[in-house]
Amino acid sequence: MLKKNLFRNLKAYCISNFFAVGIIAINKYFIVDSHVNVGGVFAFSEFIIVPILMGIISAWFWRDMNLSSGELTGKSLLNGCVTIVLASIFLGEGVICLIIVSPLLFGSIITGAFIGRAMFRRNNNTLNVSIIGLMLAIFVADSLYAHHYENMVSDTIIVNAPPQQVWKNVVAFKRIKEKNKYWLFRIGMPSPVESTVEGYYLGAKRKCIFSNGYTFDEKIVTYDENKNLTFAITNQPRDPEIMGHIDIEQGQFLLKDNGNGTTTLIGNSWYKLYVFPTWYYDTWAQSITRNVHLRVMEHIKELSETK
Amino acid sequence: MFRFVTRYIGFLKSVPTLGWLFDGLLKLWAFFTQPSLLDWMDEIETEVLKWKRTTSSIHKYGGMQFNYKGKEIGHIHSNGLLNMLLNRSVKAQLMLDDRISDHHTFKNTGWISFYIRTVEDKEYALKLLRKGYEKLIEKDRYADRCLADWGPTGQVNAIAYC
DSSP, rough: OOHHHHHHHHHHHHHHHHHHHHHHIIIIIIIGGGGGGGOOBHHHHHHHHHHHHHHHHHHHHTTTTTTOHHHHHHHHHHHHHHHHHHHHHHHHOHHHHHHHHHHHHHHHHHHHHHHHHHHHHHHHHHHHHHHHHHHHHHHHHHHOOOOOOEEEEEEEEEEESOHHHHHHHHHHOOOOSSOOSSSSHHTOOOOOOEEEEOOSSSTTTEEETTTTTTTEEEEEEEEEEETTTEEEEEEEEOEEEEEEETEEEEEEEEEEOOOSOEEEEEEEEEEEEOBBOOHHHHHHHHHHHHHHHHHHHHHHHHHHHHO | HHHHHHHHHHHGGSSTTHHHHHHHHHHHHHHHHHHHHHHHHHHHHHTTTTTTEEEEEEEESSSEEETTTTEEEEEOOOTTTEEEHHHHHHHHHHHHTTTTOOOOTTTTSSEEEEEEOOOHHHHHHHHHHHHHHHHHHHHHHHHHHHHHHOGGGGHHHHHHHH
């Protein structure tokens, strides 16, 4: 019996994960890539429908084991861990990405396992085929749909110094030594540490250096001294954490003279997302971008206010 | 956490599968923090399914739903929150015990909420579900009686007045 159950578990983990790998590979190379240039997109259905189907598949192998809800949740958790290991090996995903994706993945696999349990208890084949057919139809429709999402994040701080004093620190700044406050930076996500520029003029090349040594190459496209510094990102690092998931397109610092010796510093970033659903990933993207802004802007504030 | 989500981003429950997904995460949370809750939910399900003409299904916003002849008796989200519809007078009576509360979103209705946190709560949840079940049976009987009183030709009136 023990051997039989072990075999069922192995089949549940292997077949559900092979299914996921197979369907994502088909989707990535035959469907979605036709819409985009950079490494394809990960559509909503790949993070929700596929894991739900994985849960249903695993529930099919567990259907005669009479599992309690706790056992079903535990086994689904293990199934999700197998998926995460496979994603890091075959998709080359970074640790931070996997942390970000895991709530969606675990939630969907567990949901699928419970849907599967309910389906196979009823044993209504027509209904079961309809549910799986509907999910596959959603998957195909979502994959064929052209995904495009761009957003902008804006943050503001007040610097107790006039714009002339702030400007030089906006264009380039010395290395940030302040400890990271944001939890994702603390656990290893690269954070901005330094910005260099080849000159104080329009068209000058700028570099934003991150804690792991990766560099964003930038070009100043608006140079309105003491007012507006806008730079286009010309090259972003090939880091697995961001590659094919997000493109930072443009950054901007606006300085507004408050007329009382202080400056309102506004940081704007424009980005394009390649991971969906946006209600989930854009929440993360906004949070990360905001914390990149704040780390840089607080450093600029500190440098500018130091006499 | 559940209160925060239902209060501030509860509108997202209308996004297909999102309620289920959230409930899946609640199961995961319970698995680590209070595994016995998942067992109690199984025990409640086993007991309720012994009652005649009851079925269980997945609630549209996630969780385990119990039905009598296809009508909802109540549902339990995977954080142990039992939601069910009683009538206002039964609700007012139960509120005196100070164990149940207004439904977390539908205030001033017959809906109630009850958190299952202990094994005693599980027993109380079963009592509540039984009340809901009996209410539905009574409603069903009343409809049958009404239909019988109006007779076969008066079915339209029976539907209108019962």
